[in-house]
Amino acid sequence: MPRGIKGLCIAALIAAAPAEAAERQEISIAPGRLGDAIIALGKATDSSIGTSDPWLADLSVRGVKGRLSVGQALSRLLSGTGAKAERIDDTNWRIVRAPRARAIARAPAAQNAPALPAEEGPGEDIIVTASKREVPIGQFAGTVEIVDTSAFGGADAAGGTSALIARVASLSSTYAGAGRNKLFIRAIADSGFAGPTQATTGQYLGDMRLNYAAPDPDLRLYDMAAVEVLEGPQGTLYGAGSLGGIIRLVPNAPNLTDFGGQVGAGLSLTQHGAAGGDVSGTLNIPLVAGKLGLRAVGYANTDGGYIDDVLRNKNDVNRTNVEGGRVALRFAPDDDWTIDLSGLYQRIEGDDAQYASKSIGRLKRESPFAQNYASNYSLANARIEKRWDDISFVSTTGIVRHRLAERYDATQDNRPPELYFQRNRTELFSTENRLSRDLHDGLGWLIGVSYLNNRSSITRTLGPPGLPTPSTGVRNRLSEWTGFAEASVQPVEALVMTLGGRVTSSRLSGSATDLAPEPLFSFADVAMAEAQANRRETIFLPSASLLTNAIPGMTLFIRYQQGFRPGGLAVDDYHVTRFRNDRIATLEAGLRHGTPGYDRIALAASVAYTDWNNIQADLTDRRGLPTTTNIGDGRIYTVEGRVVLTPATGFSIDASMIYNGSLLSQPASYLRTLSYEGRSLSLPNVANLGGRLSANYRAMLNNGDVLSLSGSARYVGKSRLGVGPIFGREQGDYVDTSLSGNWTRGPVRFSIDVTNLLDLSGNRFALGTPFDLESDEYTPMRPRTVRAGVEFRF
Template structure:
């Protein structure tokens, strides 16, 4: 293998890599092998090709790694595969020997061009320059045609420098925000649509999906680890037509790498971290792809374990680093090629999160300390079993997904008052069955459509207790049940070239029920009235229309306008020991925007969007007279949101990105219940005054911005250096509605810098997060029993340094 070594350092790195390259290589990469290479970045396809053939493949221009390539499947040599991948692109192949290759920019080819050998007829190539596809559109819409705000994150980028779950997504999308109670108990928000800080009976405002399976209904984000993920798609704004209830702010869809038939492979990553002022951490994750029956059946399994060291000290109990967290889990999918275009996937997901104590500190004690008489903490587990059946014809596709979900969350809060040690516990149990069937035709020749039907049955039981440690007393709990049946459809037509008009609708029929657990005695002259106080049942029907228009004014410029609706059904909540109803809420959004270029494919890309949202009967949380969180309709509101994102590639291998979001949200017409809560709280408030800012919808910063860069450069023929860094500012927001939950949060700067050196299939990384060792305040709640006063903060993890290894084969 030829080695270009412009200096001694590069020469040493290249020589050190030779044993690894030789160990991984078979006798000859020129031999034909059964290949299955994924679509996406060239770097991902090259890593898979090297693992399957043992070829040594280098790149002379770091920007080429981000170039998109088509999927490739069939029996062929490594050289044939590379030539097919690069066909029609801005890159060319240089053959060094029978098993070593270099990919260079077309202008850099100095050697005589070789004529590619005829391709084996068994090879399947799906297009030469594949467009980016928004699979969350449910009908494989090209990104350039999608009329809305969308972010598509590469899965490899999300784990670059260490696995952080949803934190990795939050760090890259300015319009996405979250509470920070701990892994498995957070609530996610998109754009300015946020409801509450607590894990109560309200349905989430963001729909979360793993592939085509819904992850949750009215439970918190399970925060699944993102090992072996192909991409994460985020659609902003209501998605009621295609996704139904609970998608008021948008949806987040995690796309897994599918099992590869007739291909053995795997990956392993590990890391060790040290945190300033805290305990060390460690992470380990692996993937195995195993053919089971020739090229007909394959199993793909992922397993992982993480330990996040604590960094908060409790001065009352004299304990250090109390907020340690342990995460363990995995998933597996068995894919069966049933022939004639049919595939069957049978899979399962499991994750368990354990937080030894709460994540909050006391601002008045300084930095990373607090004083609590009883330990907090949480235990969260998530289980999913799924069956997915798919079929493809020439112009049509069909997919049926069915799944069962079991989610559990146990939370503990310090409820000590007046020197008396008390503990408040809350147990949330969710059981969900969901199934959906859809048929679609991708937009071709100016026409495309999707039709579908779904059924969801979800039950959540919320049990609570309060009292002395060891002998708590049960307090009123509540159960919520819903059966939801829907049909939906959407179609697009292109009346003139470059102009696309889309319309759709969803009809939902819901049956809601529920009741109280351990209710307070109800004094009523009739049994029927008494039962009505603790049991409720009703039916709701909702039609959600949508419409959009988009125009391709230039080859890489699209402008669009869309109208979309979303809703959440009502339910039962607890207040003052009794159970009462709250109504459904509804949003309608008008959005306009433009998108120019594609990140990674064009030297410059830009997206802008402006939206207005009308929110009726907002469901939100506040503190009741007993000091416990409750849910009610707080009134009507409106939200203006302005978002911008851009990317710039001034040099080969270097990309800068910047994004910003501005949200202006208000409760414009407070409900009587909210006004009563504010008036009641004013009695105990020393000032009796409320600022106008407390009518803002909670938990979403008014202003968020992010600036980042990604740089790739070859060190030698086989080794690449990659640097990635970002700075993110989170503006001010409020914990909730009213003075008790009016504490400020946000207004902090977060940073990260990561370097990796190695080949696509093996590398060493070094990462640093929170470079400035800032404390900040990600979230202003530790326990609702001490929520007033502005003392509680959830600090950033202090400066953390991680060294990691990754290997694929």
Template structure:
């Protein structure tokens, strides 16, 4: 019998006979039946209706689960996650639901209602009052949190490194709707920072490894992955919407051993909800927003999951549209709210399970971003206003195709083969009008064309007590063209841009050995051979200019995890990484240069605690030391023209801490901080930097915190309220004039509330409660920086009312 849930496969009148028949046949073949239920597997079942949660568990564990009990669709499961046997996972899933599991055979179970001995009840009049009680979570020990970005199932407690995980059902609500997206994750942790140029143009920074505010042809310091495939190689984060994303995992870097070039700051991995082969489901989410002194906005999104052939073939369709109302006025062109942003996209996934243990996932992600103007303001032009002669639009078309083959054996062996194709086109315009000639408009346009092919095949096995191993190979072929034009808007002329073509092939491996039940040692390395060829371009037509460069390097890793108690572990880790070099735009018009690869080495130690009950404390504290050599950075010169260079070396010292405290059932507090010191040493003499200057976009101190409380209103109704606050310390856009202008040094608060009953959820949020103006990490228009009056304000106080319905 195929693994799955079979109460829907026959009428209830025939069900008890089927269960009896299954029990007899199971015991009859017991000696030769495969013992699936005892095998430990990576299980990840999200909270939700019990019948759906059981269906997902049956599929993941490869067992049969049935029931004739009514009410399973009304009961709610708290979810379960960890490397567990089917029996243990089912027990944890059913805890607190009023149901229990009975084993019928080696790989089959029946769900029955728990029998509770009757108690004498004294009759009392039933009061007519509103019942308000805290939501009491499961009192069973919390399951291990599994980190998937490590490319093999790893317990969060035993992972030898710093990491942060956000889930859609957490207080940050990442992925619950189409609004805000990555901004929610950035607001929830000081470890993750980002620029504010706008969707599709932002850069992400992890743990202070930041190069500049400006986007150009260089690789980002933080790689973003959608599931198993990268979303880009060079350039900014394409800004994929996070709707229907199950969780966001942030692995602090570098991650050169597992992820190769570009992951010098770390990894941001978006984990989408997979196709459910057992149950039809759908959700619709939407909201409207209003911004003080700005234009209204709104969002709408939906998801449909359809099993076409139960437990064998299914599809999942996601679509969304988000409009962020503008709030910047242009006094010269007499326009209001010019910085409106529209994001439209979706996802189509197909899952096929051709045989036991096999899954094949294929999908397409498409997104279009359109912004008619930039979101910077100028001091002296009025409140949230500027004066520009030209509109400065941005448009991005993004397409990602992926196919992932997954094979799991009963002995814990796991094979993953993932292939991705990325197609990104982006066009930008900046107002390059000269200050002395305000009536003669000059435009500066960029035309970006990025193509990426990636493939990785790996084999792993996770053992007990944190042991296990991983081996794999990866191939990447990337082509990034960066064309530029300059002049009068109707008579633009080409100026030199660049095309970089990179071929990257790598072999990597990592192993963990449990020296004792408490101590696990991890070691690994990545052997990379890379070749980069660059050409200057005009109108995307290429001619050979600089001879290609080939390089071969090894990036090792060494880590240790020592379990002090069942819920407390200390870790240590060393790892290295690099970014590729190649031809790039140099300072001045019509010049190119050969960029030197940069490299990074990080050592860190830390302490991590997990909560093992319904209430209690969880958290971590860590210290890190970073040596960053030949830092690559996209900058602008005094006239506003972008260029890329190696700006020197840096030593970064950081202290980070986070705490997650369930004070009592329903009441949650969390807080986090990051303290760092970044200094530029051995600077490039041509850039006239002083030794000891701090890196840009790296506030010496950042912190965040939130508090939330949830309670029951009676019946299925639930209510929750939460509030959060984030502080970003002072930094600068750059380290030399005209970029040495102050930014940051602000705090912003957020409030939210949620009411839910059954499959209906209503939400309300207020962002930037105190209407703080601030100055976010962004450069705005590079050609206006010389005036030193440009800033990028926070979005003013914004109220959003939203709702969602699930089927």
């Protein structure tokens, strides 16, 4: 039978005796063609399910069984196919092509069919998979932003974390160099220095944790389905190190039915600097059709330098090279089991530091030697999922190995040149096993257990080049057992209440390394600090939220959540000291209306109050060496909002802003003297104001080609490097602008991107070397850069 006739036949499916569509029934649909599956589902439920699109009828779908409503059964059948179900009335449904943003929102599900071309269409609830349940965004009580990477070009993927920072107003970073930065969400920022503290922002690849006591690995964003940013503490579901929120990268899963891939390349030219380039490739191979598939990604990037060192008479010294790749193997033996094995490796090499000196000239500095660095990052992960009806079990286990080596100019005034070398080694093992049940309208529950073991060490040398002297370092170890649970119920109509909690039992230990007979060094102090660091403790983190959709088209929520970071050992002025746990609690209220890009007006807003106790912060001691201490208690007020206008098909305007009011309300005793003349101390690296404005246009031409244009401007407000006048150097207060365009003809896409359109030299980070906090060193924005690229899909 011709395809067109088959499609029309499916459109005229059974209209049986009326039945309540939302009623749950025993359903058993075998895997196969979508057309056959919806005919069987219609007969089983006395519903009419149709489509007039013959392409959809031949989609391959996994089977579904259990006691389900028609909507739940369709949702499972269509998961990962690029199609969606629209409810017409109580007994009638229509299958249509889904906008790409909806398909990627469920990216972790099996992808047994090719993705459909992006089309405009009515909005459907995006699924917040970072909730660890399939919670629609309209039922998610919290501030979340899902970055649709279908709009990413080669420049965005090659940009890594910087591409996310350019799009999410609440996300910020230090700028010490790719692979050694610290990421912050909202105003939950401790300091710009790198020490043994755990990150305030949790980072994940799928369900696998990426970092612990280490900086942002800055993975390139090739072949990503979506990126989810959850704001505010996420202690119940994600535990320690999620004080500010989490960033979850969602990679495309292997396609089990179709061979394909993509190759791309780009050339970039930086004004006042050197050229750069990038190449990438993705390959998908179905090894056993419908059951076993392999997906591999490889890439290499070079960002040309633009800083000149006048002392050494070298130009464009700060070039950065990145190379890496990912591989994923998916095995789906039947409808209920999915097994994923994955691994990645990435190496970043920075030829020199990223900072300049204002007094010497724009994009210039002078230093006696190169301050290069290297980051090596590797990960291996196994994920197993089993489904029974509306219940699922997920087990994720993996290991991370991260090595970061850095060199700094430690030369002091009127003294011979000295070089500081630091090596940070981190090894992380984590496993999580959880059971969850997803009901309608975001209701359901989950319960899980996890274990984490992290070992980190910092070794250091300081002295003339070629004659390094070991300096005391530290080694910290943490093992953590956790049980967590969360449940969402509906006590009254249109009101969803969610309660959760996490109990963590930790064993912490720390020790000093490379002990040297330095002045003022006390072995008794070392023994006492180590005794304090070796301990066990149990922490309970509660969470609660209320959400209502009582106002049509509007979601209102209020949420309370806590988070924490464990303590450890640090070295301060030749002394080994202990820093204590810090803990955070946030109360926020917010609203959402509409779906960005699909409704004429979509808006989101929230206001939050955060109380932060025993704040851990990486600072420097009197010698300039990085150290860690507790700086006191703080509080933060946050107000943020986003409005997306879509006045015409294919055209949208996106505006967002965030305001942070921070204060170190109870400084530690040694900091109180810095509050001179009654001046209050603000928290470090917290921009008081930020915002972003963008315009996007997409159109399909008469010949089928697709043209996309976008432009954006992002403002980063003022902040300070650290606490008090010594570290109080101002940074920020600049505007970053960009333009991009791409033209897609068949399998080929040509693109051109311009960043820092105005060629400004804003101060992104007021730190060059931690051994010089008095000069005018700063980290400038990358000058105007133009990239031209091409991508070919097959």
